[in-house]
Amino acid sequence: EVQLVESGGGLVQPGGSLRLSCAASGLIFGTYWMSWVRQAPGRGLEWVANIKQDGSEKYYVDSVKGRFTISRDNVKNSLHLQMNSLRAEDTAVYYCARADYYANSGNFYYHLDVWGKGTTVTVSS
């Protein structure tokens, strides 16, 4: 069974840092793009970041660029999100998700097919 388990959430003061981790099992981790998605309390889903299989490409939502860094360890089957200069608006449940694709006529249709249960980050003084 494919499983993603997030950890590292908690309470942090504004301006502080936190490192989230996601442990993957039941899949060949190094063959998938991986993503972080967050959800602020009572709000919708927001895509945060993507990382390519070998870590050579990384993409971020504008609101976290320069503050968050996505990384991965394909030997330890783990995904990470280093969050610096945290703000109150970063308060959310953070989900780790696998990005699989459907190939058709040379096009690759990516989608998030496996999700962790999430870890909660609260930024407050």
Added chain:
Amino acid sequence: DIQMTQSPSSLSASVGDRVTITCRASHSIGSYLNWYQQKPGKAPKLLIYAASSLQSGVPSRFSGSGSGTDFTLTISSLQPEDSATYYCQQSYSILWTFGQGTKVEIK
């Protein structure tokens, strides 16, 4: 960035009703459109990918259609367990975006 706009924001329907949720993209995204279902306190679940492909294990009452800028998620016969919030998401751009969500309630 590509903006995704869902309508309605919420709806209430009876068991057995046909329910339609619309998602509109600010730019043409071909068929790079996915639909997710989320129940309170739970992680999202993939329902539809590539606009119209049903994810394995998802009931056949769920279907997706559309291309370009206008997309639809249809529940052919609403069931009590379909009470949830539904999100569309585009993967056309390297910067992905979700719609704001549509909350479906059972009357």
